[in-house]
Amino acid sequence: MLPLKGKVALITGSSRGIGNAIARAFARAGADVVINYRKEGGSSQEQAGQLCEEIEAMGRRSFMVQADIAGKEPVKKLFTETEEKFGRLDYLVLNAAKAPFKPLEKLFERELRQLVETNYIGNIFCIQAALPLLEKTSGKIVFISSLGSRFYNPAYPLGSMKAAMESVVRDCSESLREKKISVNAVCGGIVKTDSFKVLRQFWENIDALPEELFVEPDEIADVALFLCSPGSRGITGQTIVVDKGLSNAICRLPGK
Numbered sequence: 593m594l595p596l597k598g599k600v601a602l603i604t605g606s607s608r609g610i611g612n613a614i615a616r617a618f619a620r621a622g623a624d625v626v627i628n629y630r631k632e633g634g635s636s637q638e639q640a641g642q643l644c645e646e647i648e649a650m651g652r653r654s655f656m657v658q659a660d661i662a663g664k665e666p667v668k669k670l671f672t673e674t675e676e677k678f679g680r681l682d683y684l685v686l687n688a689a690k691a692p693f694k695p696l697e698k699l700f701e702r703e704l705r706q707l708v709e710t711n712y713i714g715n716i717f718c719i720q721a722a723l724p725l726l727e728k729t730s731g732k733i734v735f736i737s738s739l740g741s742r743f744y745n746p747a748y749p750l751g752s753m754k755a756a757m758e759s760v761v762r763d764c765s766e767s768l769r770e771k772k773i774s775v776n777a778v779c780g781g782i783v784k785t786d787s788f789k790v791l792r793q794f795w796e797n798i799d800a801l802p803e804e805l806f807v808e809p810d811e812i813a814d815v816a817l818f819l820c821s822p823g824s825r826g827i828t829g830q831t832i833v834v835d836k837g838l839s840n841a842i843c844r845l846p847g848k
């Protein structure tokens with residue numbers, strides 16, 4: 593059973609981490625997948641290449657595009673290549689994110705601009721560029737948010753961008769209703785990816801959290817996939833929390 597056979601998914605920031613898991617999940621479900629990453633020539637590009645090969649070994653089509661979503665021209669290239677190579681787009685997963693780990697008030701102007709340009713403006717560039725394609729397929733957009741959208745962490749200025757994007761998800765789900773494009777989000781708990789390795793340096797006691805409260809990349813990927821399946825047709829403009837229950841308790845003592 594390949595429910596997404598013949599469909600095309602584009603996952604931003606999918607060379608590694610959660611985006612990589614989402615790309616695999618969509619490919620396993622039958623979709624052809626466009627892989628995107630930012631940094632040219634390094635390990636990220638290498639991992640993107642390996643991922644494309646793995647997806648093709650599953651019998652799906654895949655190609656990778658280096659494009660920094662913070663720029664309008666690179667974003668245009670990302671979607672032009674998708675149309676040229678695959679001729680359609682059914683699912684856009686807005687997963688790419690990049691931010692410094694320090695309090696908002698300590699950000700240099702360059703860091704502040706990069707925070708907004710990558711994590712807010714870049715996502716909106718992607719939505720705008722994807723619209724002509726998604727309109728034709730009554731496509732779906734899924735944004736990957738995090739608990740920083742609703743809980744304070746001193747080293748996580750990205751949280752305010754996630755909160756803004758959760759509003760964008762609600763707003764776009766209404767403004768794109770007539771085009772029959774659905775927009776939803778997955779708000780992930782803590783996932784042990786490369787970015788977590790940096791975050792834990794600024795988060796006292798994080799390692800005392802029991803293992804069962806950490807989320808696996810696949811657990812986020814499965815919900816992103818669900819939001820692109822017919823079973824989610826009643827969900828519109830919502831953000832679904834996937835955090836193993838971490839946010840159910842107001843205070844988590846170390847180890848509890």
Ligand SMILES: NC(=O)c1ccc[n+]([C@@H]2O[C@H](COP(=O)([O-])OP(=O)(O)OC[C@H]3O[C@@H](n4cnc5c(N)ncnc54)[C@H](OP(=O)(O)O)[C@@H]3O)[C@@H](O)[C@H]2O)c1
Nearest residue numbers: 605607609610630631636660661688689738780783785787
């Ligand atoms: N890790 C967590 O605990 C956690 C929890 C909840 C939600 N999330 C969210 O899940 C998403 C993925 O997180 P992650 O931990 O998997 O991140 P990650 O390991 O740091 O990977 C980030 C990916 O995004 C790409 N990327 C970064 N900036 C980009 C840009 N400007 N344009 C295009 N691609 C870009 C990176 O490519 P390069 O390697 O080329 O830079 C990489 O492929 C993010 O939205 C994050 O906020 C993470």
